[in-house]
Amino acid sequence: MLEGQSCLISRAIPSSCEQESKWVYMTYRLLEITSNKRTPCVELEEQDEGGAVKRAKLPKNAYVEGTGSSDCQGGGGQYPESGSLINQIGRDNSISCLLRCSRSDYDALACVNKSFRSLVRSGELYKLRRWLGISEHWVYFSCNVLEWEAYDPYSGRWITLPKMPHNECFMSSDKESLAVGSELLVFGKEILSHVVLRYSILTNSWSPGIEMKTPRCLFGSASLGEKAFVAGGIDAYGNILRSAELYNSETETWVTLPSMNVPRKKCSGVLMDGKFYVIGGMASNTELLNCGEEFDPEKGTWRVIPNMSSGLNGASGAPPLVAVVNNELYAAHYAEKEVRKYDKKANSWITLGRLPERPDSVDGWGLAFRACGERLIVIGGPRTLGGGIIEVNSWIPEEGPPEWSMIASKHSASFVYNCAVMGC
Known part of the structure; x- marks a missing residue:
């Protein structure tokens, strides 16, 4: 588990076994599911220990299809046709899962499709990780x-x-x-x-x-x-x-x-x-x-x-x-x-x-x-x-x-x- 991850997860979702299982399931599905639907820019919320809500918003240009370089390590420069994140769980849940993945997996995640690659290569994920206190x-x-x-x-x-x-x-x-x-x-x-x-x-x-x-x-x-x-x-x-x-x-x-x-x-x-x-x-x-x-x-x-x-x-x-x-x-x-x-x-x-x-x-x-x-x-x-x-x-x-x-x-x-x- 990443440094700072356990406390962040406990604040972000209920501490039931069912919810924990769903969180893990969503993370592993990142490499398996893609969708053709585009959704708007995401705003993330996080509660601190005193109950105050912090919000962070990713700019739209972090997800524009086709941005970033054309090469993909281990992927031969080829992407699936889909240009979006995981529609089945929503963009904010998709990004929340990505934030809690190990950064050693980011090269592989960048090869899922162009939107994944744009999100990883833009550096926005690392800015949000710093904001949430997640670091490796x-x-x-x-x-x-x-x-x-x-x-x-x-x-x-x-x-x-x-x-x-x-x-x-x-x-x-x-x-x-x-x-x-x-x-x-x-x-x-x-x-x-x-x-x-x-x-x-x-x-x-x-x-x-x-x-x-x-x-x-x-x-x-x-x-x-x-x-x-x-x-x-x-x-x-x-x-x-x-x-x-x-x-x-x-x-x-x-x-x-x-x-x-x-x-x-x-x-x-x-x-x-x-x-x-x-x-x-x-x-x-x-x-x-x-x-x-x-x-x-x-x-x-x-x-x-x-x-x-x-x-x-x-x-x-x-x-x-x-x-x-x-x-x-x-x-x-x-x-x-x-x-x-x-x-x-x-x-x-x-x-x-x-x-x-x-x-x-x-x-x-x-x-x-x-x-x-x-x-x-x-x-x-x-x-x-x-x-x-x-x-x-x-x-x-x-x-x-x-x-x-x-x-x-x-x-x-x-x-x-x-x-x-x-x-x-």
Whole structure:
């Protein structure tokens, strides 16, 4: 069951066995039934815990027959003649079922007919899923230059993304990545300029992304839904930055935010308790920073937090490995192979236990530590010559020391260059 799905279903339909059975039946019928009738644009309703009704309306152009590209993965580009959704259960019920299907099934659903494909490829389903609080978190990472893979922990499936466009300077430059909305953004450099490449899950393709107001690399970032925060980093001339920006993937725009108090590069970013935190980093090529900064979006102000990253930076200046699950901040101390938890009141770190044994890092580089929904994950592998294995280890934080489970592995290079988690 998808994250947030059980509570949404319990609010959307009566909790009787008969109604639950009908809901499941309708979902499975999505791939079997089509109809020639067209019905108007749908308005969905959802009650929150206090009984208040929320409404969302999909635009008509999300269902126009024949919109979207003509190819269909696994379908040879051919569709049934029908251009509508499931008339037998109504458009709103059809869409409600689609919203609660796994997004790993969306490619197959897009091949049912042109209206299904238009609905999936328009991105409207993902907007409604965000509105309803339904999300699946997939992990995207790169272990080879210009090559990206994704892992879907819900179906246990590996997905190979198309190769990034070839660019000699971009290949050899430092790169940062973040996932926002239904996009994966990768930031790199040419000689004296920056490059942004964007992968869309709607088109399964790469295209040029939108440049920041102040292009940068080696920055800290964090995202939630369709919005992402970035701060710090270096510009094309190597200057260390204090500036920060906010990206909206739906409008494809960057907005300049107030600047931090301290310039920093090679820092990490997280979102916690509705605020954006930038942790650690370097103020120069030799000066490690132990402080963090907290940005309050409502007030538009930054606050310095002394010693927030004390002990987390390595001698090489690798960014701190930090992640937030359920508004609790965790860190991977790669030198000691420990997992630590941040005590917000005491502004200190508590050692919980050990990291997985097999994944290695090179002074903090090459190892990914991320939040993936309700779990923490570690991605990496043992260092070997002539190939290796990449492993995905998972732990759902609870009382007691970490108990890691290896949920996936495959033959691959084991050094992780970039990693991002997309929840949609």
